[in-house]
Amino acid sequence: MAAELEYESVLCVKPDVSVYRIPPRFLFSCPRASDWKLDQPDWTGRLRITSKGKIAYIKLEDKVSGELFAQAPVEQYPGIAVETVTDSSRYFVIRIQDGTGRSAFIGIGFTDRGDAFDFNVSLQDHFKWVKQESEISRESQEMDTRPKLDLGFKEGQTIKLSIGNITTKKGGASKPKAAGTGGLSLLPPPPGGKVTIPPPSSSVAISNHVTPPPIPKSNHGGSDAALFQTRHHSHPTGIKDRLEE
Numbered sequence: 001m002a003a004e005l006e007y008e009s010v011l012c013v014k015p016d017v018s019v020y021r022i023p024p025r026f027l028f029s030c031p032r033a034s035d036w037k038l039d040q041p042d043w044t045g046r047l048r049i050t051s052k053g054k055i056a057y058i059k060l061e062d063k064v065s066g067e068l069f070a071q072a073p074v075e076q077y078p079g080i081a082v083e084t085v086t087d088s089s090r091y092f093v094i095r096i097q098d099g100t101g102r103s104a105f106i107g108i109g110f111t112d113r114g115d116a117f118d119f120n121v122s123l124q125d126h127f128k129w130v131k132q133e134s135e136i137s138r139e140s141q142e143m144d145t146r147p148k149l150d151l152g153f154k155e156g157q158t159i160k161l162s163i164g165n166i167t168t169k170k171g172g173a174s175k176p177k178a179a180g181t182g183g184l185s186l187l188p189p190p191p192g193g194k195v196t197i198p199p200p201s202s203s204v205a206i207s208n209h210v211t212p213p214p215i216p217k218s219n220h221g222g223s224d225a226a227l228f229q230t231r232h233h234s235h236p237t238g239i240k241d242r243l244e245e
Helices: 113-145 202-208 224-244
Strands: 008-020 043-052 055-061 068-074 082-084 091-097 103-109
Touching (some): 008 055, 043 113
Antiparallel strands (some): 091 103
């Protein structure tokens, strides 16, 4: 049922690819593109990489009609289904399979190195995603097998909550406390909404007044003004007496 719900997605499309018939090779021998007839490809067409579930498919199709020429299922990369040659980065060996289970190895090559790079990266990204999905699935299965922690309340179990200074009594809701007499109180504004500014105090006027310096006292115990008046009145009398003499 899960396989039926899987859909096919396109990973990469390259419009120009060459196919080569490669010579038989010994077991564990490394393929070399120089052993192929690179100037005489056996088939040319379009390459398309698709994926369905965890499996990627390398499809060789006709450029015009889109008819399938060969297909290579890839279940692991790098692996036996796709191999790189030792003497070039533009050529690969792939294992094609038909519907009856028969398989054969052929060589493919790209004229542009960028196309070969995209071909390689598309397969790497797909199987990197497959690895991540497998790890996530394994972790979820491990979580399911672990014993679950029961955090529910048992029958008759209660809890008590204390939030600040608010206490809840049975049978009624808590009431907020009234403000005490020691709190800050504001006086009501005067009638009419006008504020009268008091006149400046007398200390301000005194501070702005300049006090004259004190008058020094004479040695006779009187002031200089009294001494001046005494001399002024005594002099005319003396002069008058002298003139009469």
